[in-house]
Structures are given as C-alpha cells and as structure tokens.
Amino acid sequence: MAKFRINILGCGSATPTVRHQPSCQVVDFRDKLFMIDCGEGAQLQFRRLGLKFSRLNHIFISHLHGDHLFGLPGLLSTMALHDTSGSVTIHIFREGARLLKEWMDFFNRKSPFEIIYDIIEEGEHRVLYEDQGLTIETFPLYHRTPCNGFIFREKPKLRHLKGDAVAFHKIPVAAIKSIKEGADFVTEDGRVIPNVMLTTDADPSMSYAYCSDTMMDMRVVDDIRGIDTVYHEATYDDSMTERARERGHSTSRQAAQIARAAKAKRLIIGHYSKRYNSEDILLAQASEEFPDVKLANEGLRIDLE
Amino acid sequence: MAKFRINILGCGSATPTVRHQPSCQVVDFRDKLFMIDCGEGAQLQFRRLGLKFSRLNHIFISHLHGDHLFGLPGLLSTMALHDTSGSVTIHIFREGARLLKEWMDFFNRKSPFEIIYDIIEEGEHRVLYEDQGLTIETFPLYHRTPCNGFIFREKPKLRHLKGDAVAFHKIPVAAIKSIKEGADFVTEDGRVIPNVMLTTDADPSMSYAYCSDTMMDMRVVDDIRGIDTVYHEATYDDSMTERARERGHSTSRQAAQIARAAKAKRLIIGHYSKRYNSEDILLAQASEEFPDVKLANEGLRIDLE
Numbered sequence: 001m002a003k004f005r006i007n008i009l010g011c012g013s014a015t016p017t018v019r020h021q022p023s024c025q026v027v028d029f030r031d032k033l034f035m036i037d038c039g040e041g042a043q044l045q046f047r048r049l050g051l052k053f054s055r056l057n058h059i060f061i062s063h064l065h066g067d068h069l070f071g072l073p074g075l076l077s078t079m080a081l082h083d084t085s086g087s088v089t090i091h092i093f094r095e096g097a098r099l100l101k102e103w104m105d106f107f108n109r110k111s112p113f114e115i116i117y118d119i120i121e122e123g124e125h126r127v128l129y130e131d132q133g134l135t136i137e138t139f140p141l142y143h144r145t146p147c148n149g150f151i152f153r154e155k156p157k158l159r160h161l162k163g164d165a166v167a168f169h170k171i172p173v174a175a176i177k178s179i180k181e182g183a184d185f186v187t188e189d190g191r192v193i194p195n196v197m198l199t200t201d202a203d204p205s206m207s208y209a210y211c212s213d214t215m216m217d218m219r220v221v222d223d224i225r226g227i228d229t230v231y232h233e234a235t236y237d238d239s240m241t242e243r244a245r246e247r248g249h250s251t252s253r254q255a256a257q258i259a260r261a262a263k264a265k266r267l268i269i270g271h272y273s274k275r276y277n278s279e280d281i282l283l284a285q286a287s288e289e290f291p292d293v294k295l296a297n298e299g300l301r302i303d304l305e
Numbered sequence: 306m307a308k309f310r311i312n313i314l315g316c317g318s319a320t321p322t323v324r325h326q327p328s329c330q331v332v333d334f335r336d337k338l339f340m341i342d343c344g345e346g347a348q349l350q351f352r353r354l355g356l357k358f359s360r361l362n363h364i365f366i367s368h369l370h371g372d373h374l375f376g377l378p379g380l381l382s383t384m385a386l387h388d389t390s391g392s393v394t395i396h397i398f399r400e401g402a403r404l405l406k407e408w409m410d411f412f413n414r415k416s417p418f419e420i421i422y423d424i425i426e427e428g429e430h431r432v433l434y435e436d437q438g439l440t441i442e443t444f445p446l447y448h449r450t451p452c453n454g455f456i457f458r459e460k461p462k463l464r465h466l467k468g469d470a471v472a473f474h475k476i477p478v479a480a481i482k483s484i485k486e487g488a489d490f491v492t493e494d495g496r497v498i499p500n501v502m503l504t505t506d507a508d509p510s511m512s513y514a515y516c517s518d519t520m521m522d523m524r525v526v527d528d529i530r531g532i533d534t535v536y537h538e539a540t541y542d543d544s545m546t547e548r549a550r551e552r553g554h555s556t557s558r559q560a561a562q563i564a565r566a567a568k569a570k571r572l573i574i575g576h577y578s579k580r581y582n583s584e585d586i587l588l589a590q591a592s593e594e595f596p597d598v599k600l601a602n603e604g605l606r607i608d609l610e
Contacts, residue, residue, distance in 0.1 A: 014386065015348070015379075015382070015383040015386065016346075016348065016349045016352075016379070017349075017352065018349070018352060018353060040345060040346065040348070040349075040376070040378075040379040041321075041345065041346050041349065043320070043321065043345070044321045044322075044323075044345075044346065047321075047322065047323060048323060064411075064412075065412075066378055066379060066382045066412045067382075070378045070379045070382070071345070073345075073371055073375045074320075074321070074345040074371060074375045077320070077371045077372075077375070078320045081319065081320065095411065099407060099408055099411060102404060102407060103404055103408070106369075106400065106404060107369075107370075107371045
C-alpha cells in the first residue's frame with residue numbers, strides 16, 4: 001500500500017498547554033511531506049516524530065490566528081540552516097505572507113534558502129498543488145476570521161494485472177501501461193480482449209479533508225462529500241454549543257454531524273479547548289452521531305487505507 | 306532570605322532539539338519575574354515550571370537572533386488572553402521592536418493588553434529597571450550582531466537590629482528605619498550611640514550577570530567585576546576555539562576564564578551547541594579554570610544566597 005499517513009503534531013487550541021500543542025499536522029504522501037498549520041513548537045514536534053525537513057516543501061496555513069502559525073519563524077529558520085539550497089512554498093492569506101516575509105527577510109537574510117509565498121484568497125476554491133499521484137485543494141471554512149480548509153486526494157491508481165492472462169494473451173510490454181489504466185487490448189488479428197479479462201480493480205484512492213477552525217456549516221459538507229477521512233475541529237462539548245457558534249468553533253457532536261452528512265468513512269477530532277482535562281466527553285458525544293470517531297493526540301499517526 | 310532565583314527555561318543554541326530548548330531564563334526576585342531572552346517554546350517552559358504570567362512585567366532580549374526571541378509572539382498572545390488589562394515592557398534593540406510590533410499589532414489587535422517597547426541602543430550601558438530592592442543594568446557583549454547582557458543587582462539590605470540594645474537605649478520607633486540603614490542614634494541629652502552598638506551586619510546583597518551570546522572579551526570582565534553569579538555562554542569545547550571566535554561564541558574554558566578574571570563566586574554555563582550529546586566535556590574544561598561551575602539545564606533553579 002502506498003503511504004498516505006496523517007501525523008498529528010499538535011491538536012490543542014489557543015495556547016500550548018502541558019497537555020496539547022497548538023495546531024499542526026503533517027501529511028506524508030509517499031514520503032513527500034505536507035504541513036498543515038504550524039503552531040509554536042511545530043519544529044520540535046516534527047523532530048520528535050522523526051520526520052525529515054528535507055522532505056517538506058509545502059506548508060498550508062488555514063488562517064491568521066497565532067496558534068496556527070507562530071511556529072513558522074522557528075521552523076523556517078531551522079530549515080534555512082539545514083538546507084541552504086532548498087525552498088519551501090507557504091500557502092497562506094495575503095496579510096500572513098506579508099507579516100511572515102518581513103520577519104524572514106530579517107532573520108533569514110544570510111541564508112539563500114528560498115521561501116515562496118502562494119496567496120490564498122478568502123473564500124477561494126483552488127487546486128494548490130498537484131503531482132502524479134496527488135492533488136491538494138483549498139476550500140472555505142466559516143470561522144470568525146477568513147479561514148480555509150484543505151483536501152488531499154489521491155489520484156486514481158493503476159489496475160492490477162492478472163499475470164496468467166497477460167502471459168496467455170502474450171501482451172507486449174508496450175501495452176501494459178494503457179491496460180493498467182483500464183484500456184482493452186486488441187490483438188494483431190483484431191480480436192478485442194476486454195480489460196476485465198486482464199486486470200483486477202485498482203486499490204481505492206484515499207482522500208483527507210482538514211476542517212479547522214470552523215463553526216458547523218453545511219456548506220463544508222458540499223465541499224468534502226464522499227471524503228474518506230475528515231479532521232474536523234471539535235473545540236467544545238454540547239454544553240458549550242452557543243459559545244462554539246459565537247467563537248466560530250464547533251462542538252464534537254457538530255463535527256460528527258458534518259462527517260455523517262458528508263458520508264465520510266472516518267472522523268478525527270481535535271483543536272480541543274484547554275478546559276478539558278480529558279477529551280472523553282467530546283469522543284462520547286461525537287460517537288452518538290457517527291460510528292468511527294478518533295481523538296487526535298500528539299504523536300498519533302493514521303494510515304489511510 | 307529574600308528570594309533571588311534564576312530559573313533556566315532553555316539553554317540550547319540555534320535550534321530547539323529534543324535535548325535542549327532555545328535560550329530563556331526567568332529571574333524571580335521576591336516574586337517579581339523578569340524574563341531574559343525568549344526562544345520558541347518559552348511560554349510552555351514557563352508553564353511547566355509553575356511560574357505565573359501575572360507576575361511577569363519585563364522581558365529583556367539580548368540580541369536579534371531567532372533562537373533568542375521566536376517565543377515572544379506566542380508568549381505575548383497568551384499573556385494578552387489571560388490578562389487583558391495588563392502590560393509588559395520589552396527591552397530590545399530597535400529593529401526587534403519594530404518587527405515585533407508589526408506582528409503584535411496584527412495578532413493581538415483585539416486585546417487591550419499593552420506592550421511597551423524600551424529600545425536598547427547598541428553598546429549601551431544603562432539602568433533599564435529599578436525598584437526598592439533591585440536594579441537591572443544592560444552592558445555590551447561581543448557577538449556577530451549587536452548584543453547586550455544584563456546585570457541584576459540586589460540593593461543593599463537593612464542591618465539587623467540588636468533587640469536587647471534597642472530596648473536598653475529606649476530607641477523610639479520613628480528612629481528604627483534610619484538605624485537599620487546604618488545611622489547612629491542621638492539621645493535626647495545629646496549622647497551618640499554608634500550604629501554598631503545597635504545593629505549587626507545586613508545580609509549580603511546578591512548579583513547576577515547574563516552574558517549570552519558573546520565571544521570571550523575582557524571588556525565583559527570590566528562590566529561584571531565582583532558579580533556573585535555569572536551565566537556565560539559556552540557553546541563549544543576547546544577543540545572548537547577557532548570556530549567559537551568566528552561565530553562570535555565562547556568555549557566553556559573561556560567562559561570560566563571570564564568568571565575567574567571577574568572574581569565571580571559562581572559560574573553557570575549554557576547555550577550549548579547541539580553537537581554535544583553530553584555537556585560533560587564543557588563542564589570538565591571549564592572546571593580546570595574555575596572552581597564553581599554549574600551546567601545549565603531546563604528546569605534548573607538556582608537560589609542566590
């Protein structure tokens with residue numbers, strides 16, 4: 001199975017505590033690393049998880065609250081020290097790019113390490129990254145300041161060859177690629193061998209959506225419908241539903257309702273308010289709405305498969 | 306004994322590692338807290354040591370390298386969340402104040418918490434803070450960018466009254482304060498009772514100097530002569546003496562030579578290069594030059610007495 005792993009580096013909210021670090025995740029897609037949000041301490045968590053700075057080339061910042069980006073100056077300085085010829089692209093709202101650039105132009109001025117800024121516009125739907133196997137799109141969330149989420153979609157994979165059938169029909173090597181992609185095979189004398197005779201189904205393609213920070217909003221469902229795994233913020237429990245709305249946050253039950261409406265297969269919740277000494281109540285209330293809920297925790301690794 | 310305690314929050318260099326946090330200390334002087342440098346993660350270390358944000362009103366930044374100040378945005382945001390009517394004074398070089406203000410004006414714009422900037426000029430000698438019991442002065446260090454150190458001096462304490470003599474001479478309450486300060490007493494009929502008849506010596510006043518980052522430079526000795534306890538950076542061991550000079554840093558032996566020349570009573574070393582998996586070699590080489598050397602470590606508390 002090709003690697004598609006979510007690493008949780010931080011899943012607290014507002015301020016780091018002894019229990020939780022501020023928001024940060026790293027998606028490891030076939031050994032390319034993609035960071036989502038970068039709270040203070042992200043670089044140290046990155047090290048603790050044994051991840052490699054040299055494999056990190058894209059960082060996605062959901063919104064301009066400090067607990068989602070105060071780790072950037074330190075992380076970028078460390079990267080600039082380690083890999084002076086490297087570069088990284090920061091996908092971020094315009095004002096964040098401006099503020100970050102001011103700092104990095106000063107603190108990193110002696111390193112040729114390159115920081116590229118890709119400006120996300122408020123409310124934007126756009127593909128931010130694409131390679132042979134993956135696309136990363138952004139879509140709007142509904143917080144008290146402009147905020148965007150991110151969807152990672154694995155592209156369709158190749159079908160599996162049936163070795164015996166390939167041998168029996170004497171398929172030439174040159175035809176293998178198109179057959180794996182689903183084409184039928186036409187013999188020299190014009191007979192059509194249907195693809196299903198030659199292949200079995202490809203492994204399913206996986207997808208992951210990051211929804212933090214946001215209040216519960218059904219427009220999110222439209223954007224993440226059919227996703228495999230969704231991370232949705234769950235700052236509060238039921239008793240704080242009103243406060244959640246006021247602050248542009250969600251309860252864990254609301255996160256689960258979004259996952260259910262989107263027909264997701266799995267839900268990870270995080271961005272816990274620091275009022276909770278245990279997140280069991282958040283898990284319990286979400287689990288009343290959706291069967292497969294997991295509590296995020298620092299160091300948690302989830303393989304999508 | 307009145308409290309005068311040094312708390313080590315971080316004593317690594319350049320980048321946080323699993324072994325050491327970047328530079329940060331908190332001086333606890335009779336329950337007022339003074340932070341020196343503020344590397345990334347300082348607010349979390351502050352919490353771990355059980356210190357109180359409400360008692361922190363002054364932060365001193367030695368120089369504008371990221372490992373000495375990237376913790377400021379997070380720390381200040383947390384303080385602004387907790388104590389919206391409070392304030393803090395940041396003593397920092399001009400360009401640092403400008404960059405920090407840009408960030409805090411944006412990220413803290415909703416809190417009335419006040420950040421006051423006190424500009425340190427390059428090479429400056431000045432008293433930055435003074436109260437009834439303490440003065441804090443700054444003095445120049447010799448790094449590859451402008452850098453200043455800080456000296457904390459406890460003011461002379463009051464002499465101890467001899468209870469029996471005070472009773473015998475029928476000293477009125479109104480005269481006690483000046484006697485504790487060292488004055489003789491003159492009776493109604495004009496006799497002089499010398500102060501030494503009425504008091505014993507005050508407890509000694511303690512002092513602490515922070516010297517990081519700096520190359521070995523004898524001008525530092527002039528500024529810290531007679532200090533009780535000195536923290537001096539000791540980035541490298543003897544084998545790296547040349548590199549130390551190139552990078553504007555010191556070896557542990559050089560730190561000890563400075564402490565000896567200044568006739569300090571105690572030396573704390575820190576700001577270790579991350580190349581060391583154990584600082585024993587730094588301790589051993591410093592100890593050949595100076596008798597009382599202590600290795601800084603995260604969580605170390607030293608009471609000056």
